[in-house]
Each structure stands twice: as C-alpha cells, then as structure tokens.
C-alpha cells in the first residue's frame with residue numbers, strides 16, 4: 001500500500017524466546033536497551049518511518065511476536081499479510097539456537113507468500129560465541145534470504161537489518177509496479193490493435209516503452 005508517507009508494509013519478527021526480538025525492535029525504534037526485559041505476550045506492534053538511501057520513503061509496521069512455546073500456536077495469526085520477516089536466533093547459544101530458528105521458519109512458511117522478504121539475524125554478537133556464521137550465511141543464501149549479526153545491547157548491525165529489509169521491499173514493490181504497467185500497456189496495445197485491425201503493430205510499439213517504470217501499539 002502506498003500513501004504520502006510512502007510504502008506501508010507489515011514485517012514480523014519471530015524466533016524462540018529470549019533471543020532478543022523485543023530488544024532489537026526497541027533498539028531500532030527507540031534507540032534504547034532494557035535489561036532485563038519481560039517476555040512478550042502475544043505480540044507488540046510498533047511503526048517506524050524509514051527514508052531509504054535513494055530517498056524513497058516507507059512505513060514499516062513491525063510486529064514483534066512472542067517466542068515462548070505457549071504462544072507458538074498463536075504466532076501465525078500475526079504472520080498474516082506480512083511482506084517481510086526477521087528471523088532471530090541467539091549467537092551466544094550457537095547451533096542449538098540456529099536450528100530452533102529454522103523450526104520457526106517452517107511455521108512462518110505455512111502462512112505467508114513464498115517470496116516474502118526474509119532476514120536471518122544472529123543477535124547478541126557482543127557475547128562470546130562458537131557459532132560459525134558461515135553456516136547462517138550459506139543457509140540464508142540457499143533460501144534467498146540475507147544473514148546479519150547484531151547486538152541490541154550495543155546497537156551494532158541493527159539499523160543495517162531494517163535498512164536491508166526496507167530496501168528489498170521497495171525494490172520488489174517497484175518491480176511489481178513495472179510489471180503491472182507493462183501488462184496494462186500490452187493490454188492497451190492489444191485493444192488498440194484490435195480496433196484498428198493492426199494487432200501486431202500495437203504490441204510492438206507499446207512494448208518498446210517498457211523502461212518506464214491486534215497487540216500493544218506504538219509509533220516511533
């Protein structure tokens with residue numbers, strides 16, 4: 001959806017409890033870090049207005065979901081209509097946390113479009129870890145996602161995650177607009193061609209112009 005504030009898009013943050021989903025959201029939206037935090041119940045909702053490097057604007061509706069097992073069956077209702085997902089695991093807990101994140105991803109996949117913009121985030125990079133991040137990198141690559149390291153505690157890598165997600169969402173949006181325009185142009189060309197009896201001509205001329213191209217609430 002596009003209004004004066006630019007593209008308006010829903011993104012979900014998911015993953016097991018305690019990996020730092022709420023902390024990442026708070027760091028990104030408010031620049032703060034609280035320790036300790038309370039476990040999220042259901043989900044929290046925040047909005048963030050983003051200006052991309054190319055000047056395009058976007059509002060991200062960020063749904064920070066609960067990772068405790070008792071909320072897991074509720075999570076899919078927050079996934080609906082999400083165009084982006086940020087899957088978080090805890091770097092300090094290594095392979096075990098990464099494998100757990102993949103399970104959350106399976107749940108997500110059953111409820112969203114297959115081409116959702118996905119970022120996989122190893123959070124708590126300020127803590128010691130034995131996790132080989134190349135594993136996350138190659139997994140992300142194999143499924144068309146991006147992989148990031150972050151620390152909600154220090155702020156390292158946090159902005160980059162959301163900028164990357166926003167940039168990819170905008171690129172997808174621009175591509176889909178182009179596709180719609182080209183379709184309209186082709187359809188217009190066929191109609192004109194049919195009227196004038198020069199079907200082929202209409203398409204050729206017009207093809208050449210292809211280049212044109214419910215939880216807690218808050219706002220930040």
Ligand SMILES: Nc1nc2c(ncn2[C@@H]2O[C@H](COP(=O)(O)OP(=O)(O)OP(=O)(O)O)[C@@H](O)[C@H]2O)c(=O)[nH]1
Nearest residue numbers: 018019020021022023037039040067124151152153
């Ligand atoms: N060292 C360190 N601790 C972090 C970081 N991010 C979060 N934490 C801590 O990890 C704990 C869990 O953080 P939350 O943000 O509440 O985790 P969550 O994923 O939202 O958990 P649920 O809401 O239960 O799903 C808290 O004690 C945070 O202070 C980080 O980047 N580094």
Ligand SMILES: [Mg+2]
Nearest residue numbers: 021022039040
């Ligand atoms: Mg939380």
